[in-house]
Amino acid sequence: MTTLNQLLTQAIPPLVLEEVSFRHRGQPLLAPVTLRLDGCRRTLVMGPNGAGKSLLMRLAHGLLVPSQGRLHWEGEAPRQAMVFQRPVLLRRSALANLTHALAVKDTPRHRRKALAREALERFGLAALEGRPARVLSGGEQQRLALARAWLLEPRVLFLDEPTSALDPAAIQAVEAAVTEFHRRGTRIIMSSHDLHQARRLADDVLFLCGGRLLEHTPAERFFTAPTSAEARAFIRGELVVSPPPP
Amino acid sequence: MPTSDSAFITALNLVLGLDPALLAIVALSLQVSLAAVLIAALIGLPLGAALALWRFPGRGLLIVVLNALMGLPPVVAGLAVYLLLSRAGPLGQFGLLFTPGAMVVAQVVLILPIIAALTRQQVEELHGEYAEQLTSLGLTRLRRIPTLLWDARLGLITVVLAGFGRASAEVGAVMIVGGNIDGVTRVMTTAIVLETSKGNLALALGLGLVLLVLVTLINGAAHLLGEMARRRLG
Numbered sequence: 001m002t003t004l005n006q007l008l009t010q011a012i013p014p015l016v017l018e019e020v021s022f023r024h025r026g027q028p029l030l031a032p033v034t035l036r037l038d039g040c041r042r043t044l045v046m047g048p049n050g051a052g053k054s055l056l057m058r059l060a061h062g063l064l065v066p067s068q069g070r071l072h073w074e075g076e077a078p079r080q081a082m083v084f085q086r087p088v089l090l091r092r093s094a095l096a097n098l099t100h101a102l103a104v105k106d107t108p109r110h111r112r113k114a115l116a117r118e119a120l121e122r123f124g125l126a127a128l129e130g131r132p133a134r135v136l137s138g139g140e141q142q143r144l145a146l147a148r149a150w151l152l153e154p155r156v157l158f159l160d161e162p163t164s165a166l167d168p169a170a171i172q173a174v175e176a177a178v179t180e181f182h183r184r185g186t187r188i189i190m191s192s193h194d195l196h197q198a199r200r201l202a203d204d205v206l207f208l209c210g211g212r213l214l215e216h217t218p219a220e221r222f223f224t225a226p227t228s229a230e231a232r233a234f235i236r237g238e239l240v241v242s243p244p245p246p
Numbered sequence: 247m248p249t250s251d252s253a254f255i256t257a258l259n260l261v262l263g264l265d266p267a268l269l270a271i272v273a274l275s276l277q278v279s280l281a282a283v284l285i286a287a288l289i290g291l292p293l294g295a296a297l298a299l300w301r302f303p304g305r306g307l308l309i310v311v312l313n314a315l316m317g318l319p320p321v322v323a324g325l326a327v328y329l330l331l332s333r334a335g336p337l338g339q340f341g342l343l344f345t346p347g348a349m350v351v352a353q354v355v356l357i358l359p360i361i362a363a364l365t366r367q368q369v370e371e372l373h374g375e376y377a378e379q380l381t382s383l384g385l386t387r388l389r390r391i392p393t394l395l396w397d398a399r400l401g402l403i404t405v406v407l408a409g410f411g412r413a414s415a416e417v418g419a420v421m422i423v424g425g426n427i428d429g430v431t432r433v434m435t436t437a438i439v440l441e442t443s444k445g446n447l448a449l450a451l452g453l454g455l456v457l458l459v460l461v462t463l464i465n466g467a468a469h470l471l472g473e474m475a476r477r478r479l480g
């Protein structure tokens with residue numbers, strides 16, 4: 001296992017998208033995107049519903065294959081993890097969900113339980129280790145999903161609207177976890193349609209609307225001087241409806 | 247000829263008095279069917295899961311055939327196994343015909359398609375829900391099989407019990423390959439057929455009662471297990 005210091009000193013390979021587009025049954029859902037994500041930053045993927053945020057994240061994580069264009073890591077693909085809007089947890093106890101992930105990662109059997117308990121502790125779930133994961137509350141489930149991602153020691157963490165179904169306390173816990181990941185040296189790529197959340201977390205912003213990438217700018221510039229009309233309207237808090245994809 | 251009323255009373259006496267002949271038949275029935283279920287589950291569960299996960303040419307056809315085989319008439323299965331195991335057949339040299347081993351083979355042929363086909367359905371449905379997460383975790387298809395089988399365990403218990411129900415209730419296949427030899431291959435169902443045709447209604451009814459109770463117990467257990475787990479696992 002790599003130590004924290006090793007993690008911090010190794011650079012995370014940049015992710016490069018060249019003219020990446022996606023169609024489903026002939027329907028174009030994402031217009032060609034060219035993009036480079038590097039460093040250990042927190043990138044917020046923003047835009048109204050149906051803008052293509054989840055799609056872009058799934059392409060970047062490798063869950064979907066681009067219809068056209070090229071997507072590659074400069075260098076060896078790093079360890080990655082993804083946290084979904086609705087966490088997919090196994091029909092087992094909270095602890096067993098974590099030991100399963102460790103088993104997949106080939107962690108020696110005798111170390112799994114201790115590591116899993118440590119992660120439960122870190123995410124405030126220690127008291128719930130024996131509870132079936134699927135009867136936990138929404139906030140607890142999302143924290144368990146974060147704990148699972150934590151154990152995978154990802155260099156790049158994707159989060160797809162991880163807080164959209166949660167109450168403020170649970171949102172705070174998720175945002176604190178994201179900050180922890182980032183502090184450990186993990187690049188964060190997170191989608192959200194919550195402007196306040198973006199202001200709290202973002203180093204830079206990808207703004208999508210109608211299946212097009214309209215902006216990729218540092219957060220400060222995005223919030224003060226967005227270039228596209230859609231982003232300006234979005235920031236003013238107007239109801240931006242995503243036009244049908246290209 | 248006893249009337250059926252007195253036959254019923256004699257039957258109850260046989261069952262409650264733990265008649266040794268009756269017990270021997272019940273024990274052999276259970277041994278044969280349990281062995282068949284065990285073997286069919288060991289093959290059918292991973293096979294069904296694999297069929298849910300892999301895509302290959304002819305997969306659709308294989309699924310249709312498997313589903314059709316769920317309704318395979320026991321006498322046909324029995325005949326096929328008979329031909330395979332008879333002296334002149336390809337597996338004749340093992341001398342299995344008219345032994346409990348042959349009956350196990352015949353019942354495996356009968357229930358393997360049930361277990362494999364139903365497992366395929368359940369695992370495929372579960373995988374629909376899990377696929378993205380498992381891909382994200384980096385699970386190979388092979389590694390997904392134990393994960394999915396374990397997470398589908400509630401439904402799969404019912405599947406295996408359905409297989410056991412079919413194995414313990416069928417008569418055609420074990421009759422043909424077992425031969426209903428007293429003390430060797432006589433099981434509950436074949437004994438009921440024989441005793442009824444002989445007019446020995448008491449023993450037939452007694453066996454029938456035991457079979458009925460057994461099937462009810464199994465279904466009750468399946469129901470309870472399902473309810474309990476659903477409440478626990480949400």
